Amino acid sequence: MEQTQNAVLSVRNMSMNFGGLRALSDVDVEVRSGEIVALIGPNGAGKTTFFNCITGIYTPSEGQVLAYPTNGRKMRADGARSDGVRINGMRTNLVCELGMARTFQNIRLFPSMTALENVMIGRHCRTRAGILGAVLRGPKARREEQEVVDRSYQLLKKVGLEKVANEYSRNLPYGAQRRLEIARALATEPFLLLLDEPAAGMNPQETLELKEMVIRIREEFQVSVLLIEHDMKMVMSLSDRIYVMEYGRVISTGTPAEVSADPQVIRAYLGEESDA
Amino acid sequence: MAVANLLGNLKKSAIAALWLAFLTLPVMVIRVDTVEKTVTWRWMHLAYMLVGSFVLAVAWHFLMDRRDRGAANRDSGGGETQSALSLWLENPSVMRPLMAFGLLVAVAFPWVFSMYQTNILISALIYVVLGLGLNITVGLAGLLDLGYVAFYAVGAYAYALLNHHFQLGFWTVLPLGAILGAFFGILLGFPVLRLRGDYLAIVTLGFGQIVRLVLENWSAFSNGPAGISNISRPGLFGVTYGVDQATTYIYYIMLALVVLTIFVTARLKDSRIGRAWLALREDEIACQAMGIDNTRAKLMAFALGATLASLMGVVFAAKTTYINPASFTFMESAMILAIVVLGGMGSVLGVILGAFLLILLPEYMRAFSEYRMLIFGATMILVMVFRPQGLIRAKRKVYKINTEAA
Ligand SMILES: Nc1ncnc2c1ncn2[C@@H]1O[C@H](COP(=O)(O)OP(=O)(O)OP(=O)(O)O)[C@@H](O)[C@H]1O
Ligand SMILES: [Mg+2]
Numbered sequence A: 001m002e003q004t005q006n007a008v009l010s011v012r013n014m015s016m017n018f019g020g021l022r023a024l025s026d027v028d029v030e031v032r033s034g035e036i037v038a039l040i041g042p043n044g045a046g047k048t049t050f051f052n053c054i055t056g057i058y059t060p061s062e063g064q065v066l067a068y069p070t071n072g073r074k075m076r077a078d079g080a081r082s083d084g085v086r087i088n089g090m091r092t093n094l095v096c097e098l099g100m101a102r103t104f105q106n107i108r109l110f111p112s113m114t115a116l117e118n119v120m121i122g123r124h125c126r127t128r129a130g131i132l133g134a135v136l137r138g139p140k141a142r143r144e145e146q147e148v149v150d151r152s153y154q155l156l157k158k159v160g161l162e163k164v165a166n167e168y169s170r171n172l173p174y175g176a177q178r179r180l181e182i183a184r185a186l187a188t189e190p191f192l193l194l195l196d197e198p199a200a201g202m203n204p205q206e207t208l209e210l211k212e213m214v215i216r217i218r219e220e221f222q223v224s225v226l227l228i229e230h231d232m233k234m235v236m237s238l239s240d241r242i243y244v245m246e247y248g249r250v251i252s253t254g255t256p257a258e259v260s261a262d263p264q265v266i267r268a269y270l271g272e273e274s275d276a
Numbered sequence B: 001m002a003v004a005n006l007l008g009n010l011k012k013s014a015i016a017a018l019w020l021a022f023l024t025l026p027v028m029v030i031r032v033d034t035v036e037k038t039v040t041w042r043w044m045h046l047a048y049m050l051v052g053s054f055v056l057a058v059a060w061h062f063l064m065d066r067r068d069r070g071a072a073n074r075d076s077g078g079g080e081t082q083s084a085l086s087l088w089l090e091n092p093s094v095m096r097p098l099m100a101f102g103l104l105v106a107v108a109f110p111w112v113f114s115m116y117q118t119n120i121l122i123s124a125l126i127y128v129v130l131g132l133g134l135n136i137t138v139g140l141a142g143l144l145d146l147g148y149v150a151f152y153a154v155g156a157y158a159y160a161l162l163n164h165h166f167q168l169g170f171w172t173v174l175p176l177g178a179i180l181g182a183f184f185g186i187l188l189g190f191p192v193l194r195l196r197g198d199y200l201a202i203v204t205l206g207f208g209q210i211v212r213l214v215l216e217n218w219s220a221f222s223n224g225p226a227g228i229s230n231i232s233r234p235g236l237f238g239v240t241y242g243v244d245q246a247t248t249y250i251y252y253i254m255l256a257l258v259v260l261t262i263f264v265t266a267r268l269k270d271s272r273i274g275r276a277w278l279a280l281r282e283d284e285i286a287c288q289a290m291g292i293d294n295t296r297a298k299l300m301a302f303a304l305g306a307t308l309a310s311l312m313g314v315v316f317a318a319k320t321t322y323i324n325p326a327s328f329t330f331m332e333s334a335m336i337l338a339i340v341v342l343g344g345m346g347s348v349l350g351v352i353l354g355a356f357l358l359i360l361l362p363e364y365m366r367a368f369s370e371y372r373m374l375i376f377g378a379t380m381i382l383v384m385v386f387r388p389q390g391l392i393r394a395k396r397k398v399y400k401i402n403t404e405a406a
Helices: A048-052 A092-098 A115-122 A129-134 A139-159 A172-184 A205-223 A230-240 A254-262 A263-275 B004-024 B043-077 B084-090 B094-113 B115-140 B148-166 B170-189 B197-217 B243-269 B271-281 B286-290 B294-320 B332-342 B348-364 B372-386
Strands: A006-016 A021-032 A034-042 A060-067 A100-102 A192-196 A224-228 A241-247 A249-254 B028-033 B038-041
Touching: A006 A048, A006 A224, A021 A034, A021 A048, A021 A192, A021 A224, A021 A249, A034 A048, A034 A205, A034 A230, A034 B148, A048 A192, A048 A224, A060 A230, A060 B197, A092 A100, A092 B286, A100 A172, A100 A230, A115 A172, A115 B271, A129 A139, A129 B243, A129 B271, A139 A172, A139 A205, A139 B271, A172 A192, A172 A205, A192 A205, A205 A224, A205 A230, A230 A254, A241 A254, A241 A263, A249 A254, A249 A263, A254 A263, B004 B043, B038 B243, B094 B115, B094 B243, B115 B243, B115 B271, B115 B294, B115 B348, B148 B170, B148 B332, B170 B294, B197 B332, B243 B271, B243 B294, B243 B348, B271 B286, B271 B294, B332 B348, B332 B372, B348 B372
Parallel strands: A034 A224, A034 A241, A100 A192, A192 A224
Antiparallel strands: A006 A021, A006 A060, A241 A249, B028 B038
């Protein structure tokens, strides 16, 4: 598969085995700069496993994961695109530092930290203060800390959570927790945002707001988005392109219109949905 | 509802009391005198038993209900209930004068009270620092370390041996001890990086035992169970003090170290590093996925905790002038952990309170020495049932936000 000119993520022939179980086999996925791409498929298709493989939580058994950061990091000095950064096997925190930030299907916030602090954690890899800075609180450390606080607050505002900045995240309603996870991911200054079922558990109104928020975020933060989602209405109206997975394979890919017309998809996925 | 609940509780308590009275009947009521060959039936004891256990059971149910109601309120209301104590203590207009007063009392202490009292307080202060050190590893970073006392031993033996063989003084060894502690902290940290929870606890427990066993059995190095005596007390510019003055001197050294430790740990708690530790404790995967280097954060927590323990070891050796491996058993680790848990994981103020309670109470309860451990155990259980978050719940800082910033 040749690489498209402006890809930010390119996954080639990736497979993942858990013992005898082949959770992913020969998956090819590409996300281009500024795109919103959706990954859909029935339960257990391997979508979350795919996220875990490209964020360093699992090391893929086979294949290549290449990232092409667009936010200035790890680019050649002359501005030309490098050959990309090989991600498979990279440590999770380095993948994040490179510029790929994710949310989790089963919300994983830091429950006994405040909403603001949760976002501040996202700033960790973009700041430097060490033990000495923390204890002595020199002017440089103080400035950095205030910057972290202010930026995190602005991000909370972007997802509409500024009023609960000082609430413990465990006390926030479900929808707010999902949005807080997005703010936390954005705080790491990603070029690619990975959202695992961001609308799960939201009502139609909240889902609609979320959709608008994702579009807004793409414009404002210049990020590409790869999202896993079960809500068909949201996926069809939000995404530029869709990958459909079943039993660990990509069975179809294309624009929403193309995918929803694909007989294989209708059989495997949409058909089941409409029958139910 | 409330009445039905109350009746239910009374019924449960009555059954419990009857059952207990029946079980203890042979012991409490029947008394066989083998010399006189008589049997006395002390029925009054049965009545005491019934009434006593009934009252205790009712009180227990009442407290449990109150606790559950508190939990239910918290779940539905969303807000956090704060204990009156911590609310009161967090008020700056209470906190500031209280701190000033506490410091004043602390400074005046050796002049007002006897040497004996000063010595006890030095021990308590040592445990305050040990508690705060373990609080970094366990309370903030969530790494359950059951071998913490090993680092305390490292500091103590570092001073004892360097003093014995090379006549190095207290002030020379203090920084050396700190460095050595950090080194040992990282040494333990590396192999346990991938372990969590129970597994981590077991390995650290083993580490603590290994250090103690080495000290006990490698006689050529540590003089074995006989220990090392005649360790020098701290001096100042060549001046050496007598026992009384040395105690006062060590007391002030300890006071300074406590103030320094409180300052450092309180600032760390609300810093970039402190937040990383907290994130590590709350959810290791999410922490890593947000770009935090888990390895670094863990090693830092181990190293800092170990540094403080090792510093205290140096002071301890200088205070007692005699050390042996018996001072560094698992019981010590358990005690320090109890201080952290009782006080409130992650709360600096809580850990200080916990240290004073757990070290001073048993000291002053020597009068009831037979029941000392019993009371101690019962208190711990009660606190854990009714305040599982510890005496003072750790609270997160409210940051000052500059809302104008774009
Ligand atoms: N750590 C693991 N060890 C073994 N099997 C795993 C592991 N993680 C995932 N699997 C298996 O891989 C398959 C894909 O799981 P995955 O969570 O990726 O599905 P998914 O597409 O995200 O489903 P859902 O829509 O329910 O979230 C499942 O059969 C699952 O049981
Ligand atoms: Mg999933």
